[in-house]
Amino acid sequence: MKAIKKAIMKTMRLASCGRGISAGLALVLLMPVFALAWLQISSQAWAETPADCRVAETQLDNSFPLPRVEAAISNKKLAILVLGAGSSRLPGPQGTLLAYPARLQSALAQKLPGVAVTVVADVKLGRTARDMLADMRAAVAAPPRPALVVWQTGTVDAVRSVDPEAFTRTLTKGVTAAKAAGADVVLMNMQYSPRTESMIALGNYADSMRWVALQFEVPLFDRFQVMKTWNEMGTFDLYRDTKKMDIAERVHDCIGRLLADLIIGAAKPGGAVPPIDVK
Amino acid sequence: MVAGERDLRLDLFRGIALWLIFLDHIPTNIVNWATLRNYGFSDATEIFVFISGYTAAFVYGRAMRDRGFIVATARILKRTWQIYVAHIFLFAIYLAEISYVANSFDNPLYGEEMGILDFLRQPDVTIMQALLLKFKPVNMDVLPLYIVLLGFFPPVLWLLLRNASLALVASGVLYALMWTFGWNLPAYPEGSWAFNPLAWQLLFVLGAWCALGGVQRLSRVIASRVTIALAVAYLILCFAVVMTWYVPRLAVLIPHTVAEIIYPIDKPNLDILRILHFLALAVIVVNLLPHGWAGIHSPVFRPAIVCGQHSLEIFCFGVFLAFAAHFVLTEISSRILVQVLCSAAGIVLMVAVAEVLSWYKNLDRKGSSPRPPFTQADLAGGGA
Numbered sequence: 001m002k003a004i005k006k007a008i009m010k011t012m013r014l015a016s017c018g019r020g021i022s023a024g025l026a027l028v029l030l031m032p033v034f035a036l037a038w039l040q041i042s043s044q045a046w047a048e049t050p051a052d053c054r055v056a057e058t059q060l061d062n063s064f065p066l067p068r069v070e071a072a073i074s075n076k077k078l079a080i081l082v083l084g085a086g087s088s089r090l091p092g093p094q095g096t097l098l099a100y101p102a103r104l105q106s107a108l109a110q111k112l113p114g115v116a117v118t119v120v121a122d123v124k125l126g127r128t129a130r131d132m133l134a135d136m137r138a139a140v141a142a143p144p145r146p147a148l149v150v151w152q153t154g155t156v157d158a159v160r161s162v163d164p165e166a167f168t169r170t171l172t173k174g175v176t177a178a179k180a181a182g183a184d185v186v187l188m189n190m191q192y193s194p195r196t197e198s199m200i201a202l203g204n205y206a207d208s209m210r211w212v213a214l215q216f217e218v219p220l221f222d223r224f225q226v227m228k229t230w231n232e233m234g235t236f237d238l239y240r241d242t243k244k245m246d247i248a249e250r251v252h253d254c255i256g257r258l259l260a261d262l263i264i265g266a267a268k269p270g271g272a273v274p275p276i277d278v279k
Numbered sequence: 280m281v282a283g284e285r286d287l288r289l290d291l292f293r294g295i296a297l298w299l300i301f302l303d304h305i306p307t308n309i310v311n312w313a314t315l316r317n318y319g320f321s322d323a324t325e326i327f328v329f330i331s332g333y334t335a336a337f338v339y340g341r342a343m344r345d346r347g348f349i350v351a352t353a354r355i356l357k358r359t360w361q362i363y364v365a366h367i368f369l370f371a372i373y374l375a376e377i378s379y380v381a382n383s384f385d386n387p388l389y390g391e392e393m394g395i396l397d398f399l400r401q402p403d404v405t406i407m408q409a410l411l412l413k414f415k416p417v418n419m420d421v422l423p424l425y426i427v428l429l430g431f432f433p434p435v436l437w438l439l440l441r442n443a444s445l446a447l448v449a450s451g452v453l454y455a456l457m458w459t460f461g462w463n464l465p466a467y468p469e470g471s472w473a474f475n476p477l478a479w480q481l482l483f484v485l486g487a488w489c490a491l492g493g494v495q496r497l498s499r500v501i502a503s504r505v506t507i508a509l510a511v512a513y514l515i516l517c518f519a520v521v522m523t524w525y526v527p528r529l530a531v532l533i534p535h536t537v538a539e540i541i542y543p544i545d546k547p548n549l550d551i552l553r554i555l556h557f558l559a560l561a562v563i564v565v566n567l568l569p570h571g572w573a574g575i576h577s578p579v580f581r582p583a584i585v586c587g588q589h590s591l592e593i594f595c596f597g598v599f600l601a602f603a604a605h606f607v608l609t610e611i612s613s614r615i616l617v618q619v620l621c622s623a624a625g626i627v628l629m630v631a632v633a634e635v636l637s638w639y640k641n642l643d644r645k646g647s648s649p650r651p652p653f654t655q656a657d658l659a660g661g662g663a
Contacts, residue, residue: 086391126394159394163470165461168543193392194613195384197306198605199377200395201417201473204546211543214530228307231613239609241384248387 053254066184069267072147084152086125103256129153129170140181152188164204171212192227294587299323304601310622319517325557332486352433366422408467420473427476450484478549510559582630600625
């Protein structure tokens, strides 16, 4: 690295005396400044959540509104469908109760007194986005019609290296179908898994999800970044080799709480938090 | 038309690209913040493919002119075979790593992720698919791309030597047809190649075209103030767009219509925006470091140049080092200091191995044996 830096510095010195392409150089010089600024922003904690769950506020952005959820809350009846694969559940007899869909329900019930919150989890191991598409179409049309679909996907597609373009098309179809049936959508991306990180190429699939979220103006719950931040801050040791459930339970509890925060924030009357707010 | 001397700038930037690829292959690495892909659309892969096309045309173009089509083709195919063998060697390392993880890691959070290990249950199919270049684990997509590009290079080179511009146009037409009809090679277990050879060939042929006189033809355009201004403007624009990926709140600043046009920026099919970003970078670099620039011989650049001169070996070694670094980060510590140390140690090792390889090559050249000196074109790093 030192050699690169030296080389760059020398190149720049040589270049700047010879030619006046100062704009290009300024760009190069600015890069580390931007990187630092970003790190600074991301170290600010998310308020009002238990210490365990704190992550950067910028990572739980809710710049896109959830009008159907807003309407459902004012009608005092909020039905949510969580559509997911293996990372939306935990093993064991208590698994369903401890996984984030159930934790989401209890966090929402606590934060929305007087609103009847039901979270239905349609979760099966090893489903790709395409496997879930038919179930999603059926579920949004049948009573109780959910006001919100939380769609957790991406991992299985990446493991099976499904064609990224086909993955994007499936996401598009799913989001369109849910919206047409009168439900809002929140996309949830992959878990951060340090041990398998060098074996599963998540990049293309994470990009697809980010792009579809932007395209259709639906919030993305960036589970990957959130868990990565926990691991970096030492909140949870995600490297650990263990059969015990304690960390897994707390991780799912936090995901449920943060997801509840995102949903409530995006469903606030008058739309979401302004895109760029002054803190 | 072709300069007689090897252009060290190519080795320099290929060496730097190798370092960046190594750093990007370590999944959790603070030093990744310094790599190209965080500040624009293109990344080290573009540099690598372009320079490889350039050097392949430089080395084998001379061979084809001096010794004919058959000899040059034989050399190109020999190099292709070497790259294939290197790829299979990397696959063996990958198998070792993944088998270790399969037997040593358990965590109730990651039942789904462990599905990646399913293929170990049917090694007959998986290993066969790997030999056919259809099963390509993470970070092992670049060498298969080269194998295909080089394997089809002899007829392309033949055409380039006869009518360079026609060859470039043909390459562009193939790129356009690929985009129109969605052509790609199939992969296993499903999907298609992560680096579509039908798309990336454009950059390879463009590099080859530049080596065979294209640069001289374009020299006026490259040096013009308008081009430089456009390149700088485009780089700044890309930088601004990329920043919105890290701060989602800024994403809404990109008008919807613009977002609809530019996204998704397609890496498998080498999006035109990525090519433009690479070309803009190249314009700036060529203007900053003109041909015959004396500073290139400074010892500061020696480490990168020597890596770039042994690109196939150093690339493979870099993939191995990235695995090793990930192993250290998961098994021992993932603190930022360790990440920095792993990154630095990896680059130092890459340079050390490259120096040893140079030493070997000199032994072969200056050996006291009465046989003719060992100066095969394909060892000059034409391929990867």
